[in-house]
Amino acid sequence: MSSLNIISVRPQWQQELAQSISDPTELGAFLRLPESWTAQNQTARELFPLRITRYFASLMKPGDIHDPLLLQVMPNQAEFEQKEGFVADPLEEQSGDHAGILHKYKSRVLVILRGGCAINCRYCFRRHFPYQDHHFGRTQLQQLVELIQSDEAINEVILSGGDPLMANDDQLFKVITALEALPQLKRLRIHSRLPVVLPSRLTEELARRLQVSRLQTILVIHANHPHEVTNTLKGALARWAQHDITLLNQSVLLAGVNDSADTLADLSEALFDAKVIPYYLHQLDKVAGASHFAISDERARELEQQLRARLPGFLVPKLVREIAGEASKTPL
Known part of the structure; x- marks a missing residue:
């Protein structure tokens, strides 16, 4: 036979x-x-x-x-170019108590679920991050559960990376199931660049699994320029929106890429057409190797004011900077 x-x-x-x-x-x-x-x-x-x-x-x-x-x-x-103030670990994340787990904010815990990404952005604030020391496996998942159970203030888990959607659906299902068993949790947030650079990653199977979860799911995509918001991406996001998944976007302000009011306004309009709310506009994290992308705070504020003058408030992302050790993002 x-x-x-x-x-x-x-x-x-x-x-x-x-x-x-x-x-x-x-x-x-x-x-x-x-x-x-x-x-x-x-x-x-x-x-x-x-x-x-x-x-x-x-x-x-x-x-x-x-x-x-x-x-x-x-x-x-x-x-x-070596520029003063630009360092390998601008957010001081590389020496946490738990490998792959960052408890940066009171009510949220962030998980470095996968170290790899589908694209290496030159401005990435984790471009020097030692992912090999932060593998997230079965042991780390148990540590995450125990950390959450030990602190009743935690009500949200943020999946980050690298990029968490580099994990396959089965791996994500296991994490989701473990988190759903913790009654104090309300939300699951997924921060990912993959939808923008690989829209096929937004699988129907994963969307259906998230829809039936008792946790409210938020997908935060990362688009920096209106050319990134294609019809292909819009179609994939529309399908996920039908599964009751909240869609947000965060961008990084980058010299030569999106440092004009026209570009940022077009990005916000394109995102809203794709059922995505502009969420954050980040000032560049000062990571070594990315100083050529930096613009001044004064110019950033000018751009924000120009956006406010031409867009409805819900299309103007919050202009913020992340400062190591602070309890939240810092408005500029």
């Missing part, structure tokens, strides 16, 4: 992820960028590797070295 061979088919999002680009030369060829420009920025990949999905790369304008999406991901020689 012949044996039956069972072929395991990976979900679409994992197949797309496997085709990601990690070589600046390949990205340069894909976008028909000047070879000399690509070559001069090659060495910056030693500081922080390049990683980008082909979907996100397809949103960039071929031949344009100033494309706002390209600037977020392409290694840049400016990353070698």
Whole structure:
């Protein structure tokens, strides 16, 4: 009797992820960028590797070295500049009591669920984070449960990373089930860049599981520019919205990417069309290697005022900075 061979088919999002680009030369060829420009920025990949999905790369304008999406991901020689105040751990997260668990705020606990991401953003405040020391597995899940049970003030869990949606659905189901068993919890928040750079990650199966959870679910996506809010993303988010999942967005203010009122206003409008509420506009966290993205607080406030003059209040994200040790985000 012949044996039956069972072929395991990976979900679409994992197949797309496997085709990601990690070589600046390949990205340069894909976008028909000047070879000399690509070559001069090659060495910056030693500081922080390049990683980008082909979907996100397809949103960039071929031949344009100033494309706002390209600037977020392409290694840049400016990353070698050492500027005062820009450090490896700007939010002082790397020495917590529990690996993979950060109790930064009184009522919320943050989990570094997965260290990897589908895209390496050059401004990422965790670009130097030692993810290898913060693996989140069965032991860490039990520690999380015990931490929550020991502090009745905790009523919300934030899944972060890296990117928590790099975990597969089965892994997420186990975490969700464990958290649902804790009666003090009210909300589950998922912070993820994956919907923007890999919309196929928003699976119907995960949405259905979250809908039946007793925990109110909030998905906070991370889009910085209106070109990122495509019809593909809008369709995926619309399906999740039908499953009673609250959709928010947080952006980072980045020089050369979105530091204009027109761009930020267009982003807010595009997000609302996608059923997403603009939530936070972050001033850049001062992480080493990202100083070329920084703009002044004065300019940031000017942009916020311009947005208030042209948009309804619910489309104006809160302009904030995160300061290590503070009890909440700090308004500018």
